[in-house]
Amino acid sequence: MDFDLTDEQRLLKDSVDRLIADQYQFEQRKKYLAEPDGWSRNAWKQYTELGLLGLPFEEKHGGFGGGPVDTMIVMEAFGRGLVLEPYFATVILGGGLLRRAGTPAQQQALIPEIAQGKLKFAFAHVERHSRYDLADVATTARRDGADWVLDGAKSVVLHGDCADRLLVTARVSGDRRDRTGIGLFLVDPSAAGVVRRGYPTQDGLRAAEITLSGARVAPGDVLGDAGAALPAIDHVIDEAIAALCAEAVGTMQAMHETTLEYLKTRQQFGRPIGQFQVLQHRSVDMLVALEQARSMAMFAAVMAAEDDARERRRAMAAAKVQIGRSGRHIGQEAIQLHGGIGMTMEYNVGHYFKRMTMIDMLFGDADTHLATLARLGGLFGNVRAA
Amino acid sequence: MDLNFTDEERDFREEARRFFRTDIPQSIRDKVAEGEGLTKDDMVTSQRILNARGWATVNWPVQWGGQSWSPVQIYMYQDEMQQANVPTPIGFNVTMVGPVIAQFGNDEQKQRFLPKTANADIFWCQGFSEPGSGSDLASLRTKAERKGDKYIVNGQKIWTTLAQYADWIFCLVRTDPAAKKQEGISFILIDMKTPGITVRPIVTIDGGREVNEVFFDNVEVPVENLVGQENKGWDYAKFLLGNERTGIARVGASKAKVARIKELASMERVGDRPLIDDPRFREKLAAVEIELKALEMTQLRVVADERKREKGKPNPASSILKLKGSAIQQQLTELLMDVVGPYILPYQRDFDGRNEPVIGPDYATEAAPMYFNYRKVSIYGGSNEIQRNIVAKAILGL
Numbered sequence: 001m002d003f004d005l006t007d008e009q010r011l012l013k014d015s016v017d018r019l020i021a022d023q024y025q026f027e028q029r030k031k032y033l034a035e036p037d038g039w040s041r042n043a044w045k046q047y048t049e050l051g052l053l054g055l056p057f058e059e060k061h062g063g064f065g066g067g068p069v070d071t072m073i074v075m076e077a078f079g080r081g082l083v084l085e086p087y088f089a090t091v092i093l094g095g096g097l098l099r100r101a102g103t104p105a106q107q108q109a110l111i112p113e114i115a116q117g118k119l120k121f122a123f124a125h126v127e128r129h130s131r132y133d134l135a136d137v138a139t140t141a142r143r144d145g146a147d148w149v150l151d152g153a154k155s156v157v158l159h160g161d162c163a164d165r166l167l168v169t170a171r172v173s174g175d176r177r178d179r180t181g182i183g184l185f186l187v188d189p190s191a192a193g194v195v196r197r198g199y200p201t202q203d204g205l206r207a208a209e210i211t212l213s214g215a216r217v218a219p220g221d222v223l224g225d226a227g228a229a230l231p232a233i234d235h236v237i238d239e240a241i242a243a244l245c246a247e248a249v250g251t252m253q254a255m256h257e258t259t260l261e262y263l264k265t266r267q268q269f270g271r272p273i274g275q276f277q278v279l280q281h282r283s284v285d286m287l288v289a290l291e292q293a294r295s296m297a298m299f300a301a302v303m304a305a306e307d308d309a310r311e312r313r314r315a316m317a318a319a320k321v322q323i324g325r326s327g328r329h330i331g332q333e334a335i336q337l338h339g340g341i342g343m344t345m346e347y348n349v350g351h352y353f354k355r356m357t358m359i360d361m362l363f364g365d366a367d368t369h370l371a372t373l374a375r376l377g378g379l380f381g382n383v384r385a386a
Numbered sequence: 387m388d389l390n391f392t393d394e395e396r397d398f399r400e401e402a403r404r405f406f407r408t409d410i411p412q413s414i415r416d417k418v419a420e421g422e423g424l425t426k427d428d429m430v431t432s433q434r435i436l437n438a439r440g441w442a443t444v445n446w447p448v449q450w451g452g453q454s455w456s457p458v459q460i461y462m463y464q465d466e467m468q469q470a471n472v473p474t475p476i477g478f479n480v481t482m483v484g485p486v487i488a489q490f491g492n493d494e495q496k497q498r499f500l501p502k503t504a505n506a507d508i509f510w511c512q513g514f515s516e517p518g519s520g521s522d523l524a525s526l527r528t529k530a531e532r533k534g535d536k537y538i539v540n541g542q543k544i545w546t547t548l549a550q551y552a553d554w555i556f557c558l559v560r561t562d563p564a565a566k567k568q569e570g571i572s573f574i575l576i577d578m579k580t581p582g583i584t585v586r587p588i589v590t591i592d593g594g595r596e597v598n599e600v601f602f603d604n605v606e607v608p609v610e611n612l613v614g615q616e617n618k619g620w621d622y623a624k625f626l627l628g629n630e631r632t633g634i635a636r637v638g639a640s641k642a643k644v645a646r647i648k649e650l651a652s653m654e655r656v657g658d659r660p661l662i663d664d665p666r667f668r669e670k671l672a673a674v675e676i677e678l679k680a681l682e683m684t685q686l687r688v689v690a691d692e693r694k695r696e697k698g699k700p701n702p703a704s705s706i707l708k709l710k711g712s713a714i715q716q717q718l719t720e721l722l723m724d725v726v727g728p729y730i731l732p733y734q735r736d737f738d739g740r741n742e743p744v745i746g747p748d749y750a751t752e753a754a755p756m757y758f759n760y761r762k763v764s765i766y767g768g769s770n771e772i773q774r775n776i777v778a779k780a781i782l783g784l
Contacts, residue, residue, distance in 0.1 A: 001388060001389055001390065001391050001395070001458060001686065001689075001690060002387065002388055002690050003387050003686075003687055003690050003691075004387065004690075005387065069387050260782055260783075260784075263784060264783070264784070274784040275784070277775070277778075279784075280774065280775070280778035280782070280784045281771070281774040281775075281778070283778065283782055283784065284709075284774040284777045284778050284782065285774075287706070287777065287781070287782065288706045288709055288710060291684055291706050292677065292680040292681070292684065292706070292710065293680075295680045295681075295683035295684045295687060296676075296679070296680045296683065298387065298683060298687075299389075299679065299680075299683050301387070302387065302388075302389050318675075318676045318679055321673070321676050322676050322677075322680050370669050370672055370673060370676075371665070371669060373672045373675075373676070374665060374668035374669040374671070374672040375665075375668070377668075378644070378648070378668070378671060378672045378675045379672075379675040379676070379678075379679050380641050380644045380645060380675055380678070380679075381641075381644055381645035381648045381649075382645075382648070
């Protein structure tokens with residue numbers, strides 16, 4: 001049992017940390033936000049050069065064979081930098097789905113393109129009433145000759161506006177919330193019948209609403225068996241949750257450090273406000289929340305590779321609850337302890353706060369995951385699932 | 387990063403589990419599980435079984451009966467012991483005075499006290515707090531005046547846990563009233579049978595008799611009972627308080643409580659189903675389990691880090707163990723009350739023996755007293771507010 005990084009992981013951490021420190025200062029990030037895509041093409045190029053875009057993929061696909069701990073290292077640094085580029089959408093979600101659901105031919109054709117920074121992906125899944133239920137899919141896919149024809153509407157598709165390819169869930173059979181009958185389709189967003197509307201999200205990232213009206217998909221663009229995609233999606237979302245937990249830890253740590261620095265420098269009543277015990281204690285409680293979150297992000301990273309879907313989901317549910325709770329606490333306290341300056345767009349802490357808030361609401365908020373974990377019987381002792 | 391233990395470590399855990407569950411009498415472990423008070427005999431019996439195997443004083447120097455275990459082994463030993471509801475070895479003996487004597491005592495004191503302390507032939511209590519010296523411990527006023535080859539001790543200690551069982555008390559006393567408050571304190575050992583000592587019980591809100599006042603009226607203590615140097619007692623006290631870092635989280639004990647709550651909640655019914663099937667109850671419990679899992683991971687981080695860290699340098703993560711560990715222990719006692727429901731009301735403690743037959747299910751009896759009693763865990767050993775002061779200063783640099 002150890003929490004050490006390997007030599008390769010330490011090198012990775014050094015280089016990503018340095019990149020974020022050099023390239024992602026608050027003022028630099030503002031410039032990226034103002035670029036046409038709302039993020040930096042130059043930063044994307046640097047991620048490619050550093051090998052980050054190929055990190056979790058097999059070497060035969062131009063990747064580096066990294067695991068969830070490597071992803072954790074990158075995402076934590078990205079959380080500190082409030083990174084805007086479509087890394088999560090492309091590498092974690094898109095690449096993950098190809099890796100876990102794609103045919104060898106699809107993997108061979110597409111994963112190297114991700115690793116080289118040539119193709120960006122988005123996962124088009126959420127619908128108007130699906131909330132956080134991964135099995136709730138109303139978009140339909142029906143056969144027409146050899147092709148599939150997709151109809152439906154997808155919401156809040158992360159980085160869907162800039163994606164070169166969409167991975168769309170659609171129902172080939174069964175009722176709206178059945179666990180079987182869900183297919184995963186590779187869709188070119190410029191194809192006929194696909195309309196997308198991009199927009200900024202609360203945290204400065206991007207998303208899109210996507211409508212599919214008779215969009216045609218060739219048989220070679222179905223991932224795996226049409227209708228049996230859900231287990232792979234479940235696993236990829238669990239990996240995505242682990243990645244978000246790591247990003248959240250980076251964000252929380254930045255908020256805690258920024259607040260601490262402020263307490264040490266802000267003078268009121270003739271002394272630094274950090275000398276007031278009430279603020280000291282609140283700052284300690286932020287640290288406690290941070291360390292608990294860090295522990296669960298590590299747990300999530302270790303469990304992300306677990307093949308037993310039930311054990312994995314238990315771990316991810318627990319981690320996401322902890323991240324959500326700690327994130328709310330640290331974010332709200334960071335703003336409060338800063339006072340007025342924390343409320344302004346010109347200061348960094350509010351931007352961390354907003355990103356943290358959105359992370360809580362992605363792929364299941366804390367309440368949703370608490371209910372999941374409770375249903376699965378909790379973490380200790382023996383209780384049958386409800 | 388690898389959370390798997392080695393084969394040797396797993397074997398060790400299995401060995402510990404088997405030993406704790408077969409060699410420590412079930413009747414004693416049941417009392418711990420139910421939160422029923424242990425008799426002195428229970429504590430001594432359990433400790434002697436551990437000591438016979440060399441497992442009572444694992445944190446001591448090897449030559450005095452300690453084990454040269456890795457931090458992982460110490461973690462597993464504590465975790466399995468707590469999960470098996472084995473009484474923790476008497477803390478005053480094992481984590482407090484024993485290590486101080488082993489570190490700072492002279493050879494004669496080590497020979498005289500350590501073997502008996504390990505075997506609970508001497509039952510120790512701790513004379514630190516005073517009526518006017520709680521969180522501000524260094525302000526203590528109980529004085530020891532040197533007269534020839536004796537100290538004459540006068541003053542009062544309070545919150546002295548299990549003084550009614552104790553054969554000896556280790557005390558912080560003021561030996562130099564003129565010095566700065568931390569610099570005039572000495573650490574001395576006093577036989578509780580010495581004339582002039584009076585023990586008065588304090589009944590706590592759970593109806594229990596754990597703590598006492600101890601009065602010293604011209605108590606004569608031989609100077610050979612001074613540990614280390616005169617006026618250096620504060621250093622020894624800090625050493626003592628810094629000794630126990632990972633066990634304080636009580637993760638294993640909380641795991642045992644979760645398992646018990648689940649077991650009892652499947653026996654209680656709400657409407658037409660067991661309480662354990664009530665989604666709201668399950669969520670409340672799951673919320674605490676998550677905090678507990680996070681704390682266990684934090685504790686493992688501290689354990690892993692301890693292998694690399696020079697002794698005496700606290701890990702930032704260790705600071706949260708007491709804060710969070712105490713909160714979780716308290717939350718679990720609340721959940722246990724929720725399980726019991728209306729049978730929480732009958733007070734069935736201070737009768738002569740037990741009130742037979744028990745009113746309601748027998749596991750109901752101790753639930754409320756345990757909740758009342760556990761308010762102490764965020765107060766003792768440096769209140770959680772003092773812990774926050776320490777973290778703010780030592781870790782956050784505020």
